[in-house]
Amino acid sequence: MRKVKKPVFFIVLLCIIAFGYLTYAGIHTQYGDIKTSYIKGVEDIRWGIDIQGGVNATFEPADNYDATKEEMDAAKAVIEQRLVSLNITDSEVYVDYKKNKVMVSFPWQANEESFDPEAAVSELGETAKLVFRKGKEEKGEQVLTGNDVKKAEVRQTQDETTGNIKYVVSLTLNNSGKKAFADATTELAGKGFISIWMDDKCISAPSVNSAITDGECVIEGKFTYDSAKALADKINAGSIPFDLKTTSTNIISPTLGEGAKNAMVLAGIIAFIVIAAYIIVIYKLPGFVASIALIGQVIGSIACITGFFGNIDSFTLTIPGIAGIILSIGMGVDANVITAERIKEELNNGKTLNGAIELGYKRAWSAVFDGNITVVFVAIILMGAFGPTDSVFGTLLSPVFSVFGASTAGTIYSLGYTLLVGILLNFVFGIFCSRLMLSSLSKFKCFKKRKLYGGAEINE
Helix, strand or coil: CCCCCCCHHHHHHHHHHHHHHHHHHCEEEEECCEEEEEECCHHHCEECHHHHCEEEEEEEEHHHCCCCHHHHHHHHHHHHHHHHHCCCCCCEEEEECCCCEEEEEEECCCCCCCCCHHHHHHHHCCCCCEEEEEECCCCCCEEEEHHHEEEEEEEEEECCCCCCEEEEEEEEECHHHHHHHHHHHHHHCCCCEEEEEECCEEEECCECCCCCCCCEEEECCCCCHHHHHHHHHHHHHCCCCCCEEEEEEEEECHHHHHHHHHHHHHHHHHHHHHHHHHHHHHHHHHHHHHHHHHHHHHHHHHHHHHCCECCCCCCEECHHHHHHHHHHHHHHHHHHHHHHHHHHHHHHCCCCHHHHHHHHHHHHHHHHHHHHHHHHHHHHHHHHHHCCCCCHHHHHHCCCCCCCCCCCCCCHHHHHHHHHHHHHHHHHHHHHHHHHHHHHHCCCHHHCCHHHHCCCCCCC
16 A cells, blocks of 8 residues: 555545535436436435334235235235325335235325325225226226136237237136127227226226137237236236235324434434544544544445435335444444554554554454454345345345245345445445545655554654
8 A cells, every 4th residue: 555645535535525415415407397316315315114104014815815926916916006096106015925915015195184094004905996998988888897807917929020029918818708808809899999997097908909709818018028017917906816904004103203213313423423533532543534434434325325326216214224324333433443453553563654554454354354244144134034025135035034024124124235235335435445545644744653543652
């Protein structure tokens, strides 16, 4: 690190300040009612239900029905469709296929004094009403109901014109619906539409190209795999052979959540100020540099929560997630304390200032790495055990943690995420950036005194 020049400290400091400003304010443009975010600020943080208030509910098939994966996907589609119909767009729906459970989290309805969360939960679990109608209007003549559909699935075909692969939704009807569908498609072939409605919401309105008499048809469109599967799941939802029952409901008021958030944030600020003051008094210049590095670490953690860049989704931050940030600060302090102690030891062993800084960071690395990597493992385990079952860590660790459900996703999962992010950022700011800044400051004559680094003065 002898090649580090004097201006490096100021360059790193300015980068941290600029990063902090962008993370706080973001970069947005406003054109009429349309707001475009290029860099997201703190106002774009998605607060968890335990902070902004909301509902956690768990559904499962009634009468101990052993549902298939496809049936559980259909049940999930029903709930998602009903959440949209209730104007609840910031929601999370997870499926635990091993336990036949659907976990739903949705926030308190903003600016709605009459919002009844218990009624909303009850409505989510009602049996889906699927109807096929002639034309595109809800008053069109009914052709089929969900009971007439045997299954809907995604199929992959080749476009005859371009030769490209495309996705379609394949429908297979029960005997009860074949004749009615044949009559309707014969009447509308080449000139009409058959729309599909779920709970009075039109989910598709394909045109009828030809008469379909064998009960087998496909719905074509500009589908991706995900959009085709979403439509297939909704259609299947109208024919699932079970009702959903609510097995648990947890309602949190916005006032309670906001108070808990404010208390946690205040506690974090006070803890940071006390810690920064302590390490500056005890470790002097390395403590000062460590405090700047810790600020960078906190800024980086917040940036990872907001999504920072406009094309990245924000992460839902919960109260345990805030605790994860505070805990990662503690790990960052630990890393800097170990390094400062190593530098002091090297100085007291007679090393030059530059040599002590270089050897101090080098010899502290193994201890810092070992301490932090174990916390990384813990964070990954938390995310795998308590996160969505279809997440990366959830999939990898599903054989080990199959006994856990996903009912705590978004709470303990948030703790694991912020802890993991904070530890990784500790390597960036607590090791790399602090080393650059301290090595840079040591080049200034006023900062060459060994006592500023905890060492005893000697004649050099």
